[in-house]
Amino acid sequence: MFKLEWVKEIDNSLPTLLIVSGVFQYFHEEEIIAFIKGCGKAFPKGEMLFDATSESGLKFTNWFIKRTGNASAIMYFGINDSKEFANKCSMELLEEKTFFPEALKMLGKKLSFVTKVSMKVAEKKKQVIILRLKLN
Secondary structure: OOOOHHHHHOOOOOOEEEEEOOOHHHOOHHHHHHHHHHHHHHOOOEEEEEEEEOHHHHHHHHHHHHHOOOHHHOOOOOOOOHHHHHHHOOOEEEEEEEOOHHHHHHHHHHOOHHHHHHHHHHHHOOOEEEEEEEOO
């Protein structure tokens, strides 16, 4: 993914939306910034949509992952300030949304109490977000 060899297979003259879902958390910020900048060069009419976790969200998630015995799935990348991160990438932040509002509405009573509380806390603290960047 980070080598960007795959971009040669895509017509970059067209508006392009790159969706990177559930990936960035497992890498380090320097790699992600370089990737986003590379995509910006490759897709002059591009936007990127991706999810991110805050640093406090990462602490909780990693604690939980370790408890499940899956230490190989540790997450490293977190965003506390979306605008600051977009600036680091030299990109424009088009949108930031929290992750769970629709799920909470749709699933409502189907969720366990603990799950519902966890999702509401994550929403209130903006621990899980979706960002949309203009790549140029």
